[in-house]
Amino acid sequence: MYFAALLARTEDGWEASDTELDDVETLSDLTDLAREASVDEDTVLVFIEQEGAWFGVVRVEGEEDPRIYVSDAAAAARSSYGEILTIELLGGDQDDDDADLDSLDLDGTEDGEPVAENEEETDADDEAVSAEFVPSGPAGDLEILADLGMSVKTLLTLGTDALPEIADALGAAEVLEAVR
Template sequence: MYFAALLARTEDGWEASDTELDDVETMADLADLARESATDDGETVLVYIEQEDAWFAIVRVDGEDDPRVFISNAAAAARSSYGEMLTSELLGHDDPDAELDALDLDGTEDGEPEHVDDDEDDDETTADGSVAPAGPLGEGHILADLGVSEKALLALTDDALGEIAEAIGAADILETVR
């Protein structure tokens, strides 16, 4: 289950709204959604996406600038539709027409069990064949100018989005949409 919210920074502070990502298929769609929530051009909008404490992502859109992204655990995110979209974008594989191959010819197509090596790390291969690392991916300094350093962002665990909202002065606003 996903939780998604938009936080727009205005002259009067932060404004929050929950959002549905049903119509979001690309990073451009997500950036457009964020820009639509801004009351003035050039405002900072943060898109929070979280999946059942498995991973979270922050997408930051500042006016017409390209979106900036941080994902807490790219391998976990790559296993979900929205997370896969974000990891693919960060790894440089943002082709919206890319699809899974119909055949996975890895030697298991005849029903043979797939060998799992205990020494393998927890990286995840995405639909486009890129490897999403088990751990953070993206811009760790994405919130530094708002008071959340890269070190602090990397140390977040349980209620990361709540802790970020508290650090930037938007905790009460975020709670209203949770």
């Protein structure tokens, strides 16, 4: 089960809202969702949590690139919303890379020539192996919350149910609890 919330910083403090991720398929979609919640292009934090497995924080400020942190990259990579974050952290979208390779005919076939069954199995094996190489443990911007009141050391010691602790450090525990 997933929980997702947006925390938007305003001059009066933090405003929280729960959010549906049903229409989010890419990091750009998630960033756009955060920017829509922004007040005067101030900081917006997107919290995503898969119960008992991992949590992630995406920080969006104005038009800057989003900053991302996930508590366990390997666990996140195995989930639909976590994969959006880990793809960005690990260097790009695998689907785009595969499309580029296919257009170059690197499989040794001519245009229109069918690929042999054993070659398809090899491609599937390669994808499975690459998923195994996602690092276990924290990944991303460790200082994502440092200027907001949560040290790197504290962030690294949080368990999988960390969002209330993060919100408490930011002074937003009550507003997050209201949407939880």
